[in-house]
Amino acid sequence: MLLRLPTSLSEARTCLAEGAVPVGGATLVWGVWQRDGFPEQAVSLRHVPEANVLEREALGGAVLLHRVDDRVPEVLHRAAGSVGTGAVRRTATVGGNIVGSTLRCLLPAALVLDARATVLDRDGTYETNLAEVVAKRHLLLGLRWREPAASGYHKAPADPGGPPPLVVATAAHAEDGGHRLRVAVRDGHEVVTGSAARPAGTAADPVLRALERTDLGALPPTAREVVRREVTALLDRLT
Numbered sequence: 001m002l003l004r005l006p007t008s009l010s011e012a013r014t015c016l017a018e019g020a021v022p023v024g025g026a027t028l029v030w031g032v033w034q035r036d037g038f039p040e041q042a043v044s045l046r047h048v049p050e051a052n053v054l055e056r057e058a059l060g061g062a063v064l065l066h067r068v069d070d071r072v073p074e075v076l077h078r079a080a081g082s083v084g085t086g087a088v089r090r091t092a093t094v095g096g097n098i099v100g101s102t103l104r105c106l107l108p109a110a111l112v113l114d115a116r117a118t119v120l121d122r123d124g125t126y127e128t129n130l131a132e133v134v135a136k137r138h139l140l141l142g143l144r145w146r147e148p149a150a151s152g153y154h155k156a157p158a159d160p161g162g163p164p165p166l167v168v169a170t171a172a173h174a175e176d177g178g179h180r181l182r183v184a185v186r187d188g189h190e191v192v193t194g195s196a197a198r199p200a201g202t203a204a205d206p207v208l209r210a211l212e213r214t215d216l217g218a219l220p221p222t223a224r225e226v227v228r229r230e231v232t233a234l235l236d237r238l239t
């Protein structure tokens with residue numbers, strides 16, 4: 001297998017056009033390739049500057065999970081820190097997690113940040129939403145979002161080899177003098193989202209009731225209880 005390491009977007013496009021398969025840290029694909037056979041060529045974005053951005057409102061797809069620190073909002077920082085073991089986080093990338101893994105611990109965090117994705121295909125780069133990136137398995141160059149006023153991340157303790165642990169991600173963005181709250185819950189392998197406005201000075205209860213009227217209301221009672229707790233904590237921090 002030829003591993004191609006482009007240093008610019010145009011070189012990366014050429015690699016894709018010539019059939020190279022995207023690879024991040026290979027924490028997932030290595031085993032698959034050993035079992036099913038290696039592709040002729042793979043392309044890594046590790047030397048492409050746009051895929052290595054790490055800023056307050058942007059994160060590149062080639063950034064290693066252990067590098068995701070408190071420059072990004074708490075929800076994303078804590079999500080990255082919760083993935084696997086230290087060895088996995090030192091090798092695995094943001095793009096490999098969001099697009100390539102089944103657990104996708106970073107996806108709920110990116111969803112509550114209302115992040116937009118920049119993807120690369122043979123025709124160039126364009127911006128799209130996370131649902132499309134995941135569904136179509138686009139090559140993820142990076143994520144961009146508006147900095148939230150506050151955010152939070154809860155991941156239930158997990159048994160090795162057991163079912164995916166519950167994840168509840170929350171964020172509040174300034175909106176019309178108040179806030180917009182977004183919640184994303186990974187329950188099993190499904191990710192459910194809901195959002196509600198919180199006009200300035202509103203108490204927690206009406207916000208929690210509004211969130212219950214979204215898809216979050218169909219979650220099992222234990223998950224809804226964690227959502228209530230996480231949202232209440234987030235609202236406390238806003239005041």
Ligand SMILES: Cc1cc2nc3c(=O)[nH]c(=O)nc-3n(C[C@H](O)[C@H](O)[C@H](O)COP(=O)(O)OP(=O)(O)OC[C@H]3O[C@@H](n4cnc5c(N)ncnc54)[C@H](O)[C@@H]3O)c2cc1C
Nearest residue numbers: 024025026027028029084093095096097100103104105140
């Ligand atoms: C021991 C262990 C524990 C783990 N625990 C967790 C956990 O708690 N939570 C969790 O979420 N995950 C967990 N994982 C999965 C982990 O998230 C993935 O292994 C990792 O994120 C994949 O990243 P990678 O860069 O190594 O991807 P690779 O293995 O290189 O690629 C995986 C797939 O993603 C594609 N890909 C790679 N980069 C991109 C890109 N930029 N754009 C689009 N597609 C791309 C590849 O083509 C491939 O199909 C665990 C894995 C291991 C081995």
